[in-house]
Amino acid sequence: MAAHTSKRMTIASCEIELLQGGAGPALVFLHGAGGAQSWMPYMDRLAEHYTVYVPSHPGWGRSDTPDWLDGMGDLAYFYLNFLDALGEDEVHLVGNSLGGWLALEIAVRSTARIQTLTLVSAAGIHVAGVPKGDIFLWDDDERVYNTFFDRKLAEARLAKQPSEEDADIALKNHFSAAKMAWHPRFYNPVLQKWLHRITVPTLIMWGDSDKIFPPAYGDAMHKLIPGSTLTIVPECGHLPHQEKLDDFIAGVTAHTARHNSGAAS
Amino acid sequence: MKFYFFHLMPYQDIDPDFLETNKSSWINLPNTYYDPKKGAKLYHRYLDEMELADELGFDGVCVNEHHQTAYGMMPSPNVLAGALSRRLKKATIGVIGRALPIVENPLVIAEEFAMIDNLMEGRFIAGFVRGIGCEYHASMTNPGFSHERFREAHDLIIRAWSEPGPFEFYGKHYHFQYVNIWPRPYQSPRPPIWIPSQGSTETVEFAAHPDRKYTYIITFSPVASVKKNLKAYRDQCEVFGYECPPDQLGWAMPAYVAETDEIARKEAAVHIESLFNKFIMSPPQYKLPPGYSSLSSYKAVMEGKYKVRQNYLTCDALIENGMFLCGSPSTVVEKLEEYQAEMGFGNIAPMLQFGTLPADLTEKNLRMFANEVMPKVRHLGVTPEVVAAE
Numbered sequence: 155m156a157a158h159t160s161k162r163m164t165i166a167s168c169e170i171e172l173l174q175g176g177a178g179p180a181l182v183f184l185h186g187a188g189g190a191q192s193w194m195p196y197m198d199r200l201a202e203h204y205t206v207y208v209p210s211h212p213g214w215g216r217s218d219t220p221d222w223l224d225g226m227g228d229l230a231y232f233y234l235n236f237l238d239a240l241g242e243d244e245v246h247l248v249g250n251s252l253g254g255w256l257a258l259e260i261a262v263r264s265t266a267r268i269q270t271l272t273l274v275s276a277a278g279i280h281v282a283g284v285p286k287g288d289i290f291l292w293d294d295d296e297r298v299y300n301t302f303f304d305r306k307l308a309e310a311r312l313a314k315q316p317s318e319e320d321a322d323i324a325l326k327n328h329f330s331a332a333k334m335a336w337h338p339r340f341y342n343p344v345l346q347k348w349l350h351r352i353t354v355p356t357l358i359m360w361g362d363s364d365k366i367f368p369p370a371y372g373d374a375m376h377k378l379i380p381g382s383t384l385t386i387v388p389e390c391g392h393l394p395h396q397e398k399l400d401d402f403i404a405g406v407t408a409h410t411a412r413h414n415s416g417a418a419s
Numbered sequence: 420m421k422f423y424f425f426h427l428m429p430y431q432d433i434d435p436d437f438l439e440t441n442k443s444s445w446i447n448l449p450n451t452y453y454d455p456k457k458g459a460k461l462y463h464r465y466l467d468e469m470e471l472a473d474e475l476g477f478d479g480v481c482v483n484e485h486h487q488t489a490y491g492m493m494p495s496p497n498v499l500a501g502a503l504s505r506r507l508k509k510a511t512i513g514v515i516g517r518a519l520p521i522v523e524n525p526l527v528i529a530e531e532f533a534m535i536d537n538l539m540e541g542r543f544i545a546g547f548v549r550g551i552g553c554e555y556h557a558s559m560t561n562p563g564f565s566h567e568r569f570r571e572a573h574d575l576i577i578r579a580w581s582e583p584g585p586f587e588f589y590g591k592h593y594h595f596q597y598v599n600i601w602p603r604p605y606q607s608p609r610p611p612i613w614i615p616s617q618g619s620t621e622t623v624e625f626a627a628h629p630d631r632k633y634t635y636i637i638t639f640s641p642v643a644s645v646k647k648n649l650k651a652y653r654d655q656c657e658v659f660g661y662e663c664p665p666d667q668l669g670w671a672m673p674a675y676v677a678e679t680d681e682i683a684r685k686e687a688a689v690h691i692e693s694l695f696n697k698f699i700m701s702p703p704q705y706k707l708p709p710g711y712s713s714l715s716s717y718k719a720v721m722e723g724k725y726k727v728r729q730n731y732l733t734c735d736a737l738i739e740n741g742m743f744l745c746g747s748p749s750t751v752v753e754k755l756e757e758y759q760a761e762m763g764f765g766n767i768a769p770m771l772q773f774g775t776l777p778a779d780l781t782e783k784n785l786r787m788f789a790n791e792v793m794p795k796v797r798h799l800g801v802t803p804e805v806v807a808a809e
Binding site: 224290291292293322325326328329331332333336337338339 | 446560563564702708709710714717
């Protein structure tokens with residue numbers, strides 16, 4: 155496992171946890187509703203190519219839950235400050251699910267610090283006539299089964315007994331996800347009017363069997379973001395970076411290599 | 420003691436096997452289970468029962484609000500309060516309550532309550548609730564803002580009733596340039612307010628505050644928890660420096676009275692069990708959406724209440740734990756005497772129709788409760804000032 159650190163960082167009176175590891179061009183990974191409070195295999199693999207930064211959003215993991223956190227707009231402005239404070243001129247920004255939505259909210263406001271954008275099963279838009287999954291009405295087991303294509307992965311996940319701290323964090327994350335995404339459910343009606351403002355190179359990656367945001371969401375997002383590339387990952391659910399890690403790493407590295415002014419390896 | 424006949428108006432004609440193919444009687448139970456021809460008859464039957472309660476001498480009748488469920492057919496309790504307002508001769512109407520956070524414009528509630536208060540010439544009680552968790556799925560109101568929307572909507576409604584308009588109101592969730600409701604409420608400065616609760620600390624502090632002194636009603640809880648929560652409220656009043664009068668405390672529970680304890684159990688069993696095992700049924704994540712309560716109380720409820728609820732609740736168990744007040748008139752009187760002495764409440768809101776309880780047994784229950792129970796306990800829990808005034 156690559157060396158990684160956890161440090162605390164304070165922005166807008168909110169202290170967050172920031173995981174960091176690897177070396178190379180800067181890459182910021184914005185996690186989804188489930189959070190990213192521990193160093194995961196996908197972070198490890200990314201760290202072979204990049205200086206990887208994984209912040210826990212305000213309201214998630216071991217980060218504070220600030221009083222000002224009322225919606226995705228608050229998170230977007232927080233991260234604009236975060237990108238200014240990170241000490242990197244530009245970053246490759248990767249976001250999954252709610253973190254993908256967050257990446258969109260940041261990018262329509264400013265792409266000044268964003269070199270490339272990668273959206274993995276991103277929330278944020280609505281596609282008429284394509285029903286989404288409802289993570290708030292599913293029970294805990296259904297939520298896991300509906301996250302993966304491979305039932306065995308779900309079963310393995312469910313077989314793990316979380317520590318008390320992890321169980322508390324999972325609940326905290328779920329509460330914050332609801333606060334951000336309850337209504338309108340996982341999207342911002344204004345956002346899709348302005349996605350054309352995103353002019354940085356954008357890769358959209360989607361599992362062909364995503365039961366939370368079906369692949370039609372990837373198609374729609376692809377049409378809304380000029381010059382974007384859409385990659386559908388076969389036999390994959392909502393978390394390509396966990397279920398199809400090789401495809402995820404290959405996709406991200408190829409995308410950033412095509413558009414990297416610095417040295418991507 | 421005052422007596423308020425509380426009705427939930429369940430859709431009791433539902434296919435009794437609906438839970439074999441559905442998880443829940445709430446939110447997404449297909450509305451094809453509802454037959455309007457049968458539902459219309461039920462509405463009229465239930466309204467007849469409330470009018471009968473008026474004739475029998477109940478102090479009031481109560482309706483409440485639930486959405487997208489067979490549990491209760493009153494998404495808009497004010498419609499039924501309106502229907503009752505021209506028929507009730509003496510009884511007060513309590514709408515206990517409207518769920519404040521789930522509406523976009525709380526002034527609608529202020530207006531409609533003021534209309535009922537006018538129609539009733541002051542025989543009206545306004546109930547305010549946050550609404551149970553299921554309503555947040557049905558209305559898509561963000562449960563994470565439930566508490567703050569409740570407080571803000573409450574403040575807006577109270578000001579709209581008691582301050583001369585127009586005035587402006589700019590809150591976090593509600594923003595009005597001109598608050599100026601017509602009609603104003605009949606009662607001055609406002610109707611009495613009830614807060615039905617299952618006992619959260621925040622609600623106790625809120626309702627007992629000297630600026631408010633709202634009547635605190637514990638609903639559908641085991642008697643041990645009714646005791647604990649009413650005591651918490653009385654203690655909170657003391658912390659605020661006053662003694663809690665009986666009319667500031669109440670208890671709402673399903674109740675059934677018959678000739679003997681045995682007959683009461685026999686007649687009520689299948690129907691009370693339908694309420695607690697079918698009509699009320701929904702998985703925990705339906706009832707407790709994330710953010711509806713604090714993290715700590717969410718954990719406590721998940722670990723406590725819902726583990727208990729996984730078991731089938733029998734009539735005997737419900738009588739045993741005091742969630743169901745059932746028996747002969749003397750049994751019910753004895754229990755009320757004992758509970759009242761211990762808990763000090765001055766209001767009860769018996770739900771004398773529940774689950775699948777049919778019309779004939781409901782009428783029998785209403786008559787026995789009114790004739791055999793009420794006269795024997797009416798003298799209990801009377802607030803001193805009220806006695807003096809009368």
